[in-house]
Amino acid sequence: MSKITNVVLLAIVGIFFSGCMVNNVPTYDEEVKAAWAQVQNQYKRRADLIPNLIATVKGYAKHEKDVLEAVTKARSSVAKLTVTKDVLDNPELFMKFQKAQNRLSSALSRLLAVSERYPNLKADKNFLALQAQLEGTENRIAIARRDYIEAVKKYNLELRTIPNKWIAHLLYPDAKPKPVFSITKEEVKVPKVDFN
Numbered sequence: 001m002s003k004i005t006n007v008v009l010l011a012i013v014g015i016f017f018s019g020c021m022v023n024n025v026p027t028y029d030e031e032v033k034a035a036w037a038q039v040q041n042q043y044k045r046r047a048d049l050i051p052n053l054i055a056t057v058k059g060y061a062k063h064e065k066d067v068l069e070a071v072t073k074a075r076s077s078v079a080k081l082t083v084t085k086d087v088l089d090n091p092e093l094f095m096k097f098q099k100a101q102n103r104l105s106s107a108l109s110r111l112l113a114v115s116e117r118y119p120n121l122k123a124d125k126n127f128l129a130l131q132a133q134l135e136g137t138e139n140r141i142a143i144a145r146r147d148y149i150e151a152v153k154k155y156n157l158e159l160r161t162i163p164n165k166w167i168a169h170l171l172y173p174d175a176k177p178k179p180v181f182s183i184t185k186e187e188v189k190v191p192k193v194d195f196n
Contacts, residue, residue, distance in 0.1 A: 021164055025172045028155035032178050035148035036088055042141040043078070043101060049137060050075045050108070053130045057111060060121035064114045067107075074100075074107040094179040108134070145181055152178045 054068055061068070078100045087093045112131065115121050122128075156177045158164045168175050 021167050022171060024158050024164060025155075025168045025175050028151070028158050029175070031151040032088065032148070032155050033085070035144070035151040038144040039141070039148050040083060042137060042144045046104075046108075046134065046137045046141065047075055047078060049130060049134050050104075053111070053127075053134060056124065056127045056130060057115060057121060060118045060124070060127075061114055067110050067114050071104075071107040071111050074104040078104050088178050089176065091179045098181060105138075149180050152180050 050071060054071060057064070058068060081097055081100055083097060087097055112134075115127065115131075159168050159175055159177055
């Protein structure tokens with residue numbers, strides 16, 4: 001075969017393989033957005049459960065005003081955040097959102113720890129149902145975050161590996177890596193529960 005034939009065949013093979021990858025960036029970007037929407041959905045579910053949980057605990061734990069206020073304040077700060085699609089493209093906004101959700105998780109943990117002091121509360125069917133729903137929601141949040149992390153990993157790898165990187169650079173120059181969830185040193189520490 002002549003050199004010209006080899007070049008033409010190589011060009012055809014190159015076009016074929018690159019054509020298979022042309023839509024990866026927008027496809028993976030949409031997967032990231034869908035996974036992020038599921039994370040937000042689960043956070044919303046948790047936020048919706050909190051007022052009922054607080055109302056139930058209030059009736060039994062009137063002396064735990066500080067804990068109840070902390071949960072209410074954390075929920076309020078989460079509710080104030082307007083989460084737009086820009087969060088995924090702005091690491092600063094993403095971290096702000098994540099910190100607010102982490103504060104809410106911490107406040108809820110303290111609230112559930114307080115419930116241990118009140119046997120009547122622990123036996124209350126409304127509290128038990130809300131606690132079970134909240135635990136289920138926390139599990140859903142963990143799964144949604146895991147799915148988001150996997151979608152981001154796939155997308156970010158697409159932007160960083162060759163030849164995908166070249167295709168993305170040529171066809172999607174605005175495509176930037178997406179942020180992932182991270183954990184602070186404080187969150188790694190085991191919470192201290194004191195019943196005195």
